[in-house]
Amino acid sequence: MNDGETSPETTGTSPETPATAPETPATAAETPATASRATGTPPRATEASPRATEASSRATGASREPPGPADTPPPPPQAPAPSTAPPPEAPAPPPEASVAPPAPETPLPPPAQRIAAGYAPTGPALDLGALLWDGRCLPEAQVRVPLAMLNRHGLVAGATGTGKTKTLQLIAEQLSAQGVPVFLADVKGDLSGISEPGAVNDRIRSRAAEVRQHWTPNGSPAEFYALGGQGHGVPLRATVTSFGPLLLSKVLELNQTQEQSLALIFHYADAKGLELIDLKDLRAVVAFLTSDEGRGELRGIGGLSAATAGVILRSLTAFEAQGMADFFGEPEFDTGEFLRTTGDGRGVVSVLELPAVQDRPRLFSTFLMWLLADLFHDLPEVGDLDRPKLVFFFDEAHLLFDDASKAFLESITQTVRLIRSKGVGVFFVTQTPKDVPGDVLGQLGNRIQHALRAFTPDDQKALKATVRTFPDSAYDLEEVLTGLGIGEAVVTVLGETGAPTPVAATRLRAPESLMGPADEAALDHAVRGSALYERYAQPVDRETAYEKLTAGQEERERERAAARATRTGQTQPRSGAESGPGPEPSMLEQVVASGVFRSLARSVGTQLGREITRSLFGTARRRR
Ligand SMILES: Nc1ncnc2c1ncn2[C@@H]1O[C@H](COP(=O)(O)OP(=O)(O)OP(=O)(O)O)[C@@H](O)[C@H]1O
Ligand SMILES: [Mg+2]
Secondary structure, eight states, X not given: OOTXXXXXXXXXXXXXXXXXXXXXXXXXXXXXXXXXXXXXOOHHHHHXXXXXXXXXXHHHHHHTOOSXXXXXXOXXXXXXXXXXXXXXXXXXXXXXXXXXOOOTTOOOOHHHHHHHHTTOOSSOEEEEEEEEETTEEEEEEEEEEEGGGGGGOEEEEOSTTSXXXXXXXXXXXXXXXXXXXXXXXXXXXXXXXXXXXXXXXHHHHHHHHHHTOOOOOOOOXXXXXXXXXXXXXXXXXXXXXXXXXXXXXXXXXXXXXXXXXXXXXXXXXXXXXXXXXXXXXXXXXXXXXXXXXXXXXXXXXXXXXXHHHHHHHHHHHHXXXXXXXXXXXXXXXXXXXXXXXXXXXXXXXXXXXXXXXXXXXXXHHHHHHHHHHHHHHHSOOOOSOSSOSEEEEETTTHHHHTTXXXXXXXXXXXXXXXXXXXXXXXXXXXXXXXXXXXXXXXXXXXXXEEOOOOOSHHHHHHHHHHHHXXXXXXXXXHHHHHHOOTTXXXXXXXXXXXXXXXXXXXXXXXXXXXXXXXXXXXXXXHHHHSHHHHHHSSOOOHHHHHHHHHHHXXXXXXXXXXXXXXXXXXXXXXXXXXXXXXXXXXXXXXXXXXXXXXXXXXXXXXXXXXXXXXXXXXXXXXXX
16 A cells, blocks of 8 residues: 555555644644644655645544554554554565665754754763654654653653553663663553563664664563562562551542541551551451440541541452452562662663553552652652662553542652652653643653644644643644654653753654563563562461460550559650550550450551651651
8 A cells, every 4th residue: 555545444554654744733734834844754754645645644543543552463663543553563664665764964954953952962861763854764863861861750641552662661771771770560561571682573673774773682681570469570569557548548549538537547556556567457447446445546536537437447348359458468568679780780670560450550550659659768868860760660640640639649749859859760651741730740851742643622632732831842743743653752851951952853763672561471480580579479477477466465465464553653664665655655555455456456467666657648667
């Protein structure tokens, strides 16, 4: 087929996307000159495609939005529509036709020169790709992002199938190669190939030639994790105490009042030094507070109604019944593991495999936030380093922001703002920037925006809103953004001085690791062989822990009772391990003496004997 074929069925398979969008409603017709200048189009397309075709193929792309995730098979080369996912090894496009870099000696047109000048960092940098200008790919103009600026956070956005995940993979493997550890959330399972060398094919060859990339197959050192051990990876769990009330409210889908009430319940447990290990522990505390014996305590907390506590109790029970208990408990994951480098100086890529919990987006997105919050309060301030300590990719980030409470959003905003000076860069990956609240978006200095669709009025609005979030540029961004091909994006990052670089339509490099999922058996083998597996594989036997604890608890109670009996009016010296910080010792003693408390203690993992302090996000500081 050729570019002249405009039927929706056929355009999708034309090898190289006519990425131009001259027919974009409203703009193109009025500004033909700009339109042709501005398009971020791969070389061949502009030359060969009549405008009508280009527009039509774009339209096709959108109307053929893939019903499901491209899952696995990559779409054809740079197919116009991200969506027409043909088999991975789709017939290669006529190579000569698609590899048409301009003559190397061609001087850059002045506007392209100005853009290119903004992407010539002198220090270590990541190679994103080559500039697209006036419908051509200009390999002389390399688009690069300084390593030192990756703690200034970023956003990778774009319609489905436009290349977000591959961009993430491309950045991750280069970070790793330059010694920076990376965390990736692999929602669909198509990032696990990062540990294996990529497989060359004609599409990669032609892309590499166009962007002047010396493509060599290369896998990155990777560690795979799985939430609660569900999936292929080292099991990752959090204790309820550490997770905290805010994140737990989010997964329990509590409303604002209930969220505040849960915070009070945590506060109560914290003040008593009770570390809640798993969901059962929390349930026991809530059950106690709603029982006859606990009513006095409940009143003492103030602001917590028995009715709301009852609702929380029921949500907890339902939540456990949905099989959520696996994700909470011990051994708790130490997020410090994410900061490792290998003996040869490469950053370890930690991949959280999420396909097994794909249908629990609220759970996994909240867990991602926990990981980030936990890193936050464990890491020291370091200011701006010459390279980040970790770059954390937060895929499907819109799930985190959907229906988020005000408190939750504030915590995200603050965490993102403050974690920068701890040397951690956070990249959110979403479909459009409007998925990200303004306060967070404003902090994302590095932007890689893949193609957007603009078919419905809502799309159009989102497109215009997206354009407004970019600095002024020489491109007609509405047009460029709807016309980008797969694996192309509009980029603006922070240059070495910290100022935003000029907007650059970019044809991105191809990842050198395997695009797509790794073989599951190989993955499992690697996981079993990991040093971390032994540490985290087996959940701690809670029953044993309880029995021990209860025995210890009873003994302490006996000792205390004996001490009370022999004392007369003298204040008993307290050892921190025995009791809480003790502003109200008598109340505590009262509680400890009650039968219900004994049963409460039996199900509550650990009594730390000191108040638990909570960080910004309501997560608790781990004991190390
Ligand atoms: N930089 C690139 N180099 C080579 N091929 C690419 C690149 N980017 C995208 N592709 C091709 O496009 C396909 C889709 O890309 P990708 O899976 O990254 O899209 P996505 O935006 O993450 O999609 P989704 O929204 O469905 O997750 C890939 O399988 C690959 O074949
Ligand atoms: Mg993806």
